[in-house]
Amino acid sequence: MRHDAADAAAAHALNALPPDEADRVDAAISSNRRLAANYDAFRRVAATLADGFPEAAVAAPGDLWDRIAGEAFAR
Amino acid sequence: MTLIAPAPPHIDRDNLLDRTERSTIDRQIRERLIAREDAALADAYRQHRDRVYRVALGILRRADLAEDVTQRVFVRLWQRPERFDPSRGTLGGFLQLDAHGRAVDLLRSERARVERELREHRLAPSSDGQVGIEEEVMRRISSERVRDALSALTDDQRTSIMLAFFEGHSYRKVAELLGQPEGTVKSRIRIGLARLKELLGEATPGLA
Numbered sequence A: 001m002r003h004d005a006a007d008a009a010a011a012h013a014l015n016a017l018p019p020d021e022a023d024r025v026d027a028a029i030s031s032n033r034r035l036a037a038n039y040d041a042f043r044r045v046a047a048t049l050a051d052g053f054p055e056a057a058v059a060a061p062g063d064l065w066d067r068i069a070g071e072a073f074a075r
Numbered sequence B: 001m002t003l004i005a006p007a008p009p010h011i012d013r014d015n016l017l018d019r020t021e022r023s024t025i026d027r028q029i030r031e032r033l034i035a036r037e038d039a040a041l042a043d044a045y046r047q048h049r050d051r052v053y054r055v056a057l058g059i060l061r062r063a064d065l066a067e068d069v070t071q072r073v074f075v076r077l078w079q080r081p082e083r084f085d086p087s088r089g090t091l092g093g094f095l096q097l098d099a100h101g102r103a104v105d106l107l108r109s110e111r112a113r114v115e116r117e118l119r120e121h122r123l124a125p126s127s128d129g130q131v132g133i134e135e136e137v138m139r140r141i142s143s144e145r146v147r148d149a150l151s152a153l154t155d156d157q158r159t160s161i162m163l164a165f166f167e168g169h170s171y172r173k174v175a176e177l178l179g180q181p182e183g184t185v186k187s188r189i190r191i192g193l194a195r196l197k198e199l200l201g202e203a204t205p206g207l208a
Helices: A003-013 A019-030 A033-050 A064-072 B019-034 B038-060 B063-079 B091-120 B133-140 B144-151 B155-166 B171-178 B182-203
Strands: none
Touching: A003 A019, A003 A033, A003 B182, A019 A033, A033 B091, A033 B155, A033 B182, A064 B038, A064 B063, B019 B038, B019 B091, B038 B063, B038 B091, B063 B091, B133 B144, B133 B155, B144 B155, B144 B182, B155 B171, B155 B182, B171 B182
């Protein structure tokens, strides 16, 4: 696997690619199993990094669920 | 009339379950979502809302925008539950990174707007604010395990990853801020992430 493809997959895992490049990398990932495995591994590391964001001083408001349910379940 | 279920009480189960239990629960929620079971979305929201909201707020620093991102993430989970693939990671990780991506998109569009306004007023955005940004970001990281792992990277790797992930910059912007070639920054991100994978290893909650 070329390093530049792996580099792009790593940046994509951090949501650090501009949209046009992200689309190209998504296409490459969908057709390259090894690149996809690398991307998934980087993505799991990113998910762990996300646990490092500071605890919110204020919790999500109670009415947020109402908004979500109202939009999701609107028939 | 649309009936709205009461707000579910919060239980942060991801940190209480082992990997097998979490994977089983994630798969069940996915199947129930695909079967259009309303309560499945309530369960996903109850289990993951705080971590989703925290990521959005961490990037955007504005509660109203973080709420909007959180809403979009869960509505999209309901609309397209098949996007989550349990074989590739946990539902919590999937939702956190979805929130991160949406928050980053919003942040970049807002930054672009501000920089456009500054240019129109013949003012260049200052780079002084980047001085000490790494220390500030590191100070705000709440997980000791994440802090320790980042501390084990080289300075170049750590700064590139922190500016990209925790500050929401594109790799191009990181390269600009650091005065480094774009390819160099991307390579540092890849090598740094590979090192973090080793450091965080099998105990990583996102590793399914």
